[in-house]
Amino acid sequence: MSRLKEKLLAKITEHRPRITRLTKEFGKVVIDEVTIDQCIGGARDIKALVTDISYLDPQEGIRFRGKNIPETFAALPKLPGAEYPTVESFWYFMLTGDVPTAEEAEEVRLDFKSRAKVPGYVFETLRAMPKDSHPMVMLSTAVLVMQRESKFNKQYHGMKKPDYWDPMYEDACDLLAKLPEIAAFIYRYKYKNGDIIASHPELDMGANFAHMMGIAKPYDDVARMYFILHSDHESGNVSAHATHLVASALSDAYYSFSAGLNGLAGPLHGLANQEVLDWIKKFKEKLGGEEPSKENVKKAIEDTLASGQVVPGYGHAVLRKTDPRYTAQMEFCLKHMPNDPLFKLVNMIYQVAPDVLGQVAKIKNPWPNVDAQSGVIQWYYGLTEYDFYTVLFGVGRAIGVLANITWDRALGYALERPKSVTTAMLEEWAAASTSK
Numbered sequence: 278m279s280r281l282k283e284k285l286l287a288k289i290t291e292h293r294p295r296i297t298r299l300t301k302e303f304g305k306v307v308i309d310e311v312t313i314d315q316c317i318g319g320a321r322d323i324k325a326l327v328t329d330i331s332y333l334d335p336q337e338g339i340r341f342r343g344k345n346i347p348e349t350f351a352a353l354p355k356l357p358g359a360e361y362p363t364v365e366s367f368w369y370f371m372l373t374g375d376v377p378t379a380e381e382a383e384e385v386r387l388d389f390k391s392r393a394k395v396p397g398y399v400f401e402t403l404r405a406m407p408k409d410s411h412p413m414v415m416l417s418t419a420v421l422v423m424q425r426e427s428k429f430n431k432q433y434h435g436m437k438k439p440d441y442w443d444p445m446y447e448d449a450c451d452l453l454a455k456l457p458e459i460a461a462f463i464y465r466y467k468y469k470n471g472d473i474i475a476s477h478p479e480l481d482m483g484a485n486f487a488h489m490m491g492i493a494k495p496y497d498d499v500a501r502m503y504f505i506l507h508s509d510h511e512s513g514n515v516s517a518h519a520t521h522l523v524a525s526a527l528s529d530a531y532y533s534f535s536a537g538l539n540g541l542a543g544p545l546h547g548l549a550n551q552e553v554l555d556w557i558k559k560f561k562e563k564l565g566g567e568e569p570s571k572e573n574v575k576k577a578i579e580d581t582l583a584s585g586q587v588v589p590g591y592g593h594a595v596l597r598k599t600d601p602r603y604t605a606q607m608e609f610c611l612k613h614m615p616n617d618p619l620f621k622l623v624n625m626i627y628q629v630a631p632d633v634l635g636q637v638a639k640i641k642n643p644w645p646n647v648d649a650q651s652g653v654i655q656w657y658y659g660l661t662e663y664d665f666y667t668v669l670f671g672v673g674r675a676i677g678v679l680a681n682i683t684w685d686r687a688l689g690y691a692l693e694r695p696k697s698v699t700t701a702m703l704e705e706w707a708a709a710s711t712s713k
């Protein structure tokens with residue numbers, strides 16, 4: 278057993294009695310109530326999911342295992358000359374809550390290396406798809422077609438519930454180790470005439486991804502930063518929730534993560550990073566050579582609102598401040614590409630949009646989210662095919678959701694099955710509330 282798996286087992290064994298005690302002794306303690314608004318409005322804010330892997334505070338933003346973004350970047354081991362930690366060290370941290378030593382992170386790299394070979398039929402499947410399929414369809418299909426590799430699925434009938442986490446962990450590691458090569462294949466196949474660059478197994482995940490994409494340094498660090506920043510945003514977001522929901526039926530990691538990716542591909546979720554670049558492109562086309570200014574940015578935002586569309590990259594279901602993932606990427610830009618015209622334009626939008634959106638009463642959060650800033654960095658390093666951006670989000674999101682479904686199995690979380698009511702029932706409750 279690898280040292281990571283041993284540590285994980287120890288953590289699971291330590292954690293289980295906490296869940297048993299909570300359910301057995303305090304199961305009926307009330308922690309929330311549900312309003313009609315929440316029932317109709319996407320279950321917003323209802324406390325009904327448990328995860329110890331990340332927590333999202335509306336004001337402060339995300340904490341991974343109790344650490345905010347700067348603390349996470351500072352704490353985890355980095356390779357010589359690198360600005361950002363390895364994805365491997367972050368995976369160890371997300372699974373166990375402990376910061377690995379450089380040696381422990383290296384063990385994860387070696388473990389991933391032994392799992393990274395992508396079955397040939399995955400590439401055949403992707404080559405058989407229409408070339409104009411969206412890259413997210415390709416990624417999700419590639420993940421789903423690998424379901425036949427699932428160790429959980431193969432072992433299910435001979436296993437007891439407390440052991441379910443073991444093959445789930447194996448599937449999670451197998452899948453995560455393969456994703457960078459699949460993503461890079463999709464990119465090079467679609468946009469670089471199929472000129473595929475073979476994996477370099479001695480590199481860490483971020484550097485190997487940069488290598489397979491054919492993008493020079495510091496894109497290795499961009500990849501590390503990007504995958505870590507996009508990894509997890511507690512459990513209620515669409516991709517994490519969809520993955521968890523499907524896994525709760527004891528579907529394996531391949532089925533579950535493919536479902537999560539399908540949710541991530543929606544324009545209100547991960548696809549917003551593509552939409553941001555599209556919005557900017559159309560905005561510049563309309564300017565027809567005129568320089569962007571605060572005035573014409575304001576007008577473009579107002580036009581978007583008037584047309585009934587959302588302004589991509591702004592707003593959030595939970596956050597009520599600028600997303601710290603936006604800020605982390607902005608800091609990267611200020612250091613590496615301060616004079617980039619696209620970065621300057623994104624900054625100008627940041628100066629204008631919150632005021633304009635803040636005047637629309639129904640919008641609860643006028644501040645930028647992660648997607649407002651992420652495409653600019655990719656564009657700067659030559660990745661201008663912006664319909665690929667959500668694939669990058671998807672590779673990063675795998676880290677969080679796969680760690681979560683491994684823990685779901687470890688703690689024996691139940692089949693998810695909330696109760697629905699009818700409109701007539703809501704009307705009855707509404708009438709009863711006025712007659713009091």
Ligand code: NMX
Pocket residue numbers: 321544545546547549582586587588589590591592593594595639640641642646647648
């Ligand atoms: N532009 C225009 N209208 C907006 C925006 C925006 N950026 N944000 C919220 N609204 C509208 C929203 O559509 C809703 O209108 P209606 O009642 O007519 O349906 C109203 O304001 C209330 O929405 P909120 O309660 O503020 O936000 P909600 O929790 O429903 O939605 C988002 C959150 C993220 C879906 C929403 O802010 C949005 O659509 N933003 C733009 C798309 C985006 O950037 N998504 C990426 C989120 C991060 N991620 O990667 O997933």
Ligand code: MLT
Pocket residue numbers: 509510513514515516546594595646647
């Ligand atoms: C995410 O990273 O999942 C998004 O910010 C959406 C969310 O948290 O609801």
